[in-house]
Amino acid sequence: xSDDEQSEDGKSEAKIRMEMEAKRRxxxxxxxxxxxxxxxxxxxxxxxxxxxxxxxxxxxxxxxREEEEKRLAELRQIEDQKRRAEEEERQxxxxxxxxxxxxxxxxxxxxxxxxxxxxxxxxxxxxxxPDAQVTQEEKKEExxxxxxxxxxxxxxxLEQRIQPLNITGFTADQLKAKAKELxxxxxxxxxxxxxxxxxxxxxxxxxxxxxERARQINKGGKAKAISNTPDPLAAKxxxxxxxxxxxxxxxxxxxxxxxxxxxxxFSGANYTEEYQRIAPSQxxxxxxxxxxxxxxxxxxxxxxxxxxxxE
Numbered sequence: 001x002s003d004d005e006q007s008e009d010g011k012s013e014a015k016i017r018m019e020m021e022a023k024r025r026x027x028x029x030x031x032x033x034x035x036x037x038x039x040x041x042x043x044x045x046x047x048x049x050x051x052x053x054x055x056x057x058x059x060x061x062x063x064x065r066e067e068e069e070k071r072l073a074e075l076r077q078i079e080d081q082k083r084r085a086e087e088e089e090r091q092x093x094x095x096x097x098x099x100x101x102x103x104x105x106x107x108x109x110x111x112x113x114x115x116x117x118x119x120x121x122x123x124x125x126x127x128x129x130p131d132a133q134v135t136q137e138e139k140k141e142e143x144x145x146x147x148x149x150x151x152x153x154x155x156x157x158l159e160q161r162i163q164p165l166n167i168t169g170f171t172a173d174q175l176k177a178k179a180k181e182l183x184x185x186x187x188x189x190x191x192x193x194x195x196x197x198x199x200x201x202x203x204x205x206x207x208x209x210x211x212e213r214a215r216q217i218n219k220g221g222k223a224k225a226i227s228n229t230p231d232p233l234a235a236k237x238x239x240x241x242x243x244x245x246x247x248x249x250x251x252x253x254x255x256x257x258x259x260x261x262x263x264x265x266f267s268g269a270n271y272t273e274e275y276q277r278i279a280p281s282q283x284x285x286x287x288x289x290x291x292x293x294x295x296x297x298x299x300x301x302x303x304x305x306x307x308x309x310x311e
Contacts, residue, residue: 115188 167178255262280297
């Protein structure tokens, strides 16, 4: 190394240049670090600002949610109170309705008992015990009562049944009320008489219907016994066909037409060609013992041919 390449302090130019280059790199690195620090500081501030805004938004939403829950709780409380009041009102109306029905039933029951007691006789009939023995003297005394005793007993019974009508000292309004009461009593008794008579008539009709049904069932249910004895009428008229029934035995209104009218309904032209009637070979007559053959028929007598139906 030459002398001119060395500096006054003993450092070479290359070393000085290297130191300067290292110093520039260091300054550039420090500047870059400062810029990075500034950038990081800005980023941190921005993140902190965003975090702060998020926290504020979360707090605001939390407050809004609390207010909404509080409002909903108040609404639920109001609805519960309203529903509870409606339920209490419904229960109260139900109790009042049940009380009203109970009172109505009690009133009707009381009226029915009053009407039932009003129809009862106002006297008591004393019945003797079945085990009690009635002596002959008591029977004789009952049979041999005099006319005056019977009249006295009749009068006593009528006095018990007929209540005395005491209207002395009544005013006009009281007399009207008493007359109205007696009129209502008579109307009620007449109504009871009519109802009982109608019920008796209906029950009598039902009894007759049931008796008739029972009779029909018993009549139809019993099978007729088969008799082995010969029927004299059937034996006498063995060759006669059974009787022609022109109407049903279950019809209430019978056919008013005569047998000839009913028979001629089915008469008329039934054939389309002529036919020759076969002449009888024997003569048969009807006697009390049945059909009897009396001999040969007249060969000269021939039956006329049947008429041909004209269409």
